[in-house]
Structures are given as C-alpha cells and as structure tokens.
Amino acid sequence: MTKQLFSAQLQLVLALLLAHAPLAAWAQANLEINTPAINGLKQAMAARHAQLAPHYVSGAVGIERDGTVALRDANAVPLPQRAAVSGLVGAENNDRTALYREIARANGKPEWEGEIRNTFALRWIDKAAPGWQVQNPQGQWVKK
C-alpha cells in the first residue's frame, strides 16, 4: 500500500517535471517578438531605412560598435538635407533603444535589455551591406 503510494507520488513528481521541460526549452529557443509595440517599431524602422540607405552607401551615416547609427561625415550630405538626416539618425537611435526595451518587456525580463542591446549591436553590423561604414570592436570606422 505504502509502496504503491510512493510510486504514485514519484510518477506525479516526474510528470510535473516533464510537463515543465518543454516550456523551459521553448523559452530558450525563442524570444517573443510579436507584440503590437515591437511590430510598430519594426515598421517605423523599415520605413526609415529606405531614407537612410543612400547615406549608409555614401558613408555619411555609419553603424557604431554599440549598434547605434551615427552621422559620421556630415559633409557627405548635401547641406539642405543635413538637418533631416540628423533627425533620422536621432529617431532611429530612439527606436532602437525602445525596441530593446520592448523585447525585454515582452519576455517578462526587463533586466535583459542590456544583453539584447549587445546582441543587436553585433547583428546590425554583421547584416550591414558591403560598402557601409561600421565600427570595429576597437571603435575605428571600417568599410564593410
């Protein structure tokens, strides 16, 4: 009787552990990035990218090693456009910061924001097109 009870308890504990295992595995395999806030930021950034792209190509705008964008050569932008490009750079950096915060929040881990930023910093540069200006880990501008 007692033996049966113990094996039933053991099975219950094992079942509980097993029931949680896929949840934990899923949480590690994927981050939640499908929320209205994240999608809104993504679309704003995609729309802005179309305006920034020619300046990446000219080298006026580059990607710094921390994953922010910077107006590194204002002289490469025609004078009438400089204020607008500067505004685009500022808005893009604000959206990137907001994006990292929203991803951390969507996953219930606000403390992950810094690590998410670090991950994105590497990936923004890795995914940059050939010819764009990016900073290497020492902070020097290099052409990809």
Add this chain to the structure above:
Amino acid sequence: MKLPAASANSRSAFAAPAWPRRAAFAPIALTVSIAALGFAVAGCVTINIYFPAAAAEKAADRIIEEVYQLRKDAVPAKPAEAK
C-alpha cells in the same frame, strides 16, 4: 464479477473503523508536500533561465532582416513590394 470486487476493495480502504487518524492523514500530507516540492523544482527550472543568447540572436536577425528589407518571406513593412 467486477463490481463486487470493487466494493470489497473500497470497504477495506474506507470503512476500516480501527484506522488511527494520524495514519490516515500522513500519506496525504506526504503527497501534498512532495507535489509542492515537485512544483518548486519545476518552477526553478522555468523561472531562473539565464539569458538565451542563441534565441536573442535569432530574434535580432529576424527583426534586422525585416528592417533592412532583406527578407522576402517576412511580413512586409509595405503591403506590396514597390521596387
């Protein structure tokens, strides 16, 4: 055949008048405490996950490819590909 056996069984389990209270209570308490322990252990596994670097990288790539408009299969930022 089945029914008398079941009723005989339940009689022996529940209708035994001589069972001391403690003995009847102990297995339940044990079950509850072990179940609680199981939840606690499983909870630890679920809650204290270290930063999932691989998942973050995958999420970053998805988003960056959409922003740079490198993905053809992604949910498009603009409804039609106007290129």
